[in-house]
Amino acid sequence: xxxxxxxxxxxxxxxxxxxxxxxxxxxxxxxxxxxxxxxxxxxxxxxxxxxxxxxxxxxxxxxxxxxxxxxxxxxxxxxxxxxxxxxxxxxxxxxxxxxxxxxxxxxxxxxxxxxxxxxxxxxxxxxxxxxxxxxxxxxxxxxxxxxxxxxxxxxxxxxxxxxxxxxxxxxxxxxxxxxxxxxxxxxxxxxxxxxxxxxxxxxx
Amino acid sequence: xxxxxxxxxxxxxxxxxxxxxxxxxxxxxxxxxxxxxxxxxxxxxxxxxxxxxxxxxxxxxxxxxxxxxxxxxxxxxxxxxxxxxxxxxxxxxxxxxxxxxxxxxxxxxxxxxxxxxxxxxxxxxxxxxxxxxxxxxxxxxxxxxxxxxxxxxxxxxxxxxxxxxxxxxxxxxxxxxxxxxxxxxxxxxxxxxxxxxxxxxxxx
Numbered sequence: 001x002x003x004x005x006x007x008x009x010x011x012x013x014x015x016x017x018x019x020x021x022x023x024x025x026x027x028x029x030x031x032x033x034x035x036x037x038x039x040x041x042x043x044x045x046x047x048x049x050x051x052x053x054x055x056x057x058x059x060x061x062x063x064x065x066x067x068x069x070x071x072x073x074x075x076x077x078x079x080x081x082x083x084x085x086x087x088x089x090x091x092x093x094x095x096x097x098x099x100x101x102x103x104x105x106x107x108x109x110x111x112x113x114x115x116x117x118x119x120x121x122x123x124x125x126x127x128x129x130x131x132x133x134x135x136x137x138x139x140x141x142x143x144x145x146x147x148x149x150x151x152x153x154x155x156x157x158x159x160x161x162x163x164x165x166x167x168x169x170x171x172x173x174x175x176x177x178x179x180x181x182x183x184x185x186x187x188x189x190x191x192x193x194x195x196x197x198x199x200x201x202x203x204x
Numbered sequence: 205x206x207x208x209x210x211x212x213x214x215x216x217x218x219x220x221x222x223x224x225x226x227x228x229x230x231x232x233x234x235x236x237x238x239x240x241x242x243x244x245x246x247x248x249x250x251x252x253x254x255x256x257x258x259x260x261x262x263x264x265x266x267x268x269x270x271x272x273x274x275x276x277x278x279x280x281x282x283x284x285x286x287x288x289x290x291x292x293x294x295x296x297x298x299x300x301x302x303x304x305x306x307x308x309x310x311x312x313x314x315x316x317x318x319x320x321x322x323x324x325x326x327x328x329x330x331x332x333x334x335x336x337x338x339x340x341x342x343x344x345x346x347x348x349x350x351x352x353x354x355x356x357x358x359x360x361x362x363x364x365x366x367x368x369x370x371x372x373x374x375x376x377x378x379x380x381x382x383x384x385x386x387x388x389x390x391x392x393x394x395x396x397x398x399x400x401x402x403x404x405x406x407x408x
Contacts, residue, residue: 109318114367142389142398148373149382156364160356163318169352178353185346186390190400194346194392 015051017041022062023104030107034058059111063120066104070097071123079127083135084195087187088180090131091158094124095176098162105162121155128154135187142189153186219255221245226266227308234311238262263315267324270308274301275327283331287339288399291391292384294335295362298328299380302366309366325359332358339391346393357390 021041025032034055038048052058077093079086098105108117129151135141141150161179164170170178185194225245229236238259242252256262281297283290302309312321333355339345345354365383368374374382389398 114313115371118367118371145382145385146374146378149368149386152364152368152373153361153386156360156367157357160360160364161353163322163360164353164356167319167322169356170350174350178349181349181394182353182357182390185392185394185398186386188389188392188398190385190389190398193397194389194394196395 011051014041014043014047018043018048018051018058019062019065022058023066026059026062026107027101027103030103030110032107056111059107060116063104063108063112063117066101067120067124070101073097074124074127077127079131083131083138083140084184084187086131087135087183090128091180091183092176094158095161095179098158099165099172099175102162102166105159106166118155125151125155132187139189141187144190150187154183157182157186215255218245218247218251222247222252222255222262223266223269226262227270230263230266230311231305231307234307234314236311260315263311264320267308267312267316267321270305271324271328274305277301278328278331281331283335287335287342287344288388288391290335291339291387294332295384295387296380298362299365299383302362303369303376303379306366306370309363310370322359329355329359336391343393345391348394354391358387361386361390 018037018041022032022037025037025040029036034048035045037058038045041048048058052061074090074093074097077086077090079090105117129147132141132147132150132154136143136147157179161170161175165172165175188194222241222245226236226241229241229244233240238252239249241262242249245252252262256265278294278297278301281290281294283294309321333351336345336351336354336358340347340351361383365374365379369376369379392398
């Protein structure tokens with residue numbers, strides 16, 4: 001029994017080392033090979049393939065772990081009070097998370113189909129949906145379009161900004177306010193005025 | 205000389221047949237193999253590889269041809285008059301094009317990096333930019349955000365809608381009005397009212 005436990009502990013350590021190494025390698029080079037990653041993790045390719053049957057499976061696991069951590073980070077965002085101000089705070093934090101793991105997102109986009117990447121965003125998008133529904137209920141956000149669609153607009157605009165940053169067409173410092181200004185306008189109920197301040201402060 | 209001309213004509217016919225067959229196969233199955241495509245084109249795999257060195261190169265060529273045709277279709281859209289109404293017409297036609305070639309887009313997304321797909325949209329996006337700039341000049345569209353960013357928002361929202369349709373979260377019939385309503389709001393100058401009618405008619 002102690003032998004099995006020891007082996008299991010070894011296996012867990014190996015998996016953790018491989019995921020850490022993979023994340024570090026993919027951030028530097030989204031096309032990093034399995035051999036590069038195994039070397040960085042200090043394990044052989046056979047050991048790596050014992051845990052992950054393909055490069056795709058490994059990239060998927062790295063991305064799943066990054067999304068879990070992103071979800072935890074976003075849990076700290078205060079979503080109470082005015083829904084539009086809460087949206088601005090959520091965009092700010094979501095953008096930080098996306099920006100930090102942008103190269104990992106590039107690696108994921110090259111290895112995984114778009115529908116899988118979207119699927120892995122389901123948990124973080126649940127809080128976007130809850131916030132949108134609260135804003136729709138109190139009239140801060142539009143309710144003439146399906147909530148699913150507005151969630152998709154949030155997702156696609158934030159990821160569109162990451163792609164624009166990667167292409168050198170958008171500055172990292174300009175991104176959060178551009179995303180917030182765009183989404184606040186996109187979610188404004190028809191007939192209402194678009195907020196003049198992209199990131200509204202608490203009224204005083 | 206007639207021999208060479210004959211061979212060249214044969215080669216051109218083969219390329220056209222391969223591209224037609226590839227488009228038809230990829231629309232049915234975005235993962236269609238080179239063997240499937242060669243068989244559908246009535247040529248051998250060796251002949252196909254003589255023209256396209258990889259499946260990626262073939263998918264790229266099919267997508268380039270589809271984008272060229274899309275560009276021609278969009279040339280017929282009347283972009284004169286009120287910029288917001290012109291945007292609604294452009295969304296309607298752009299969506300028809302994207303919807304018709306949606307499975308080809310899925311195939312392209314699986315075979316080509318996102319930055320290549322965006323690059324192939326440069327020509328059609330030029331008319332979006334021209335329209336946005338006209339609307340910014342006459343005050344119909346916001347000018348507090350970079351024009352590049354607004355072009356990116358158009359691109360990402362239209363493609364986001366295609367992904368949502370593929371995921372079964374958006375109905376094809378609801379897509380054009382949802383995209384138009386979203387973009388018209390997103391492009392509204394801060395302080396101005398979002399149009400109450402998603403697809404404004406000519407004022408009478």
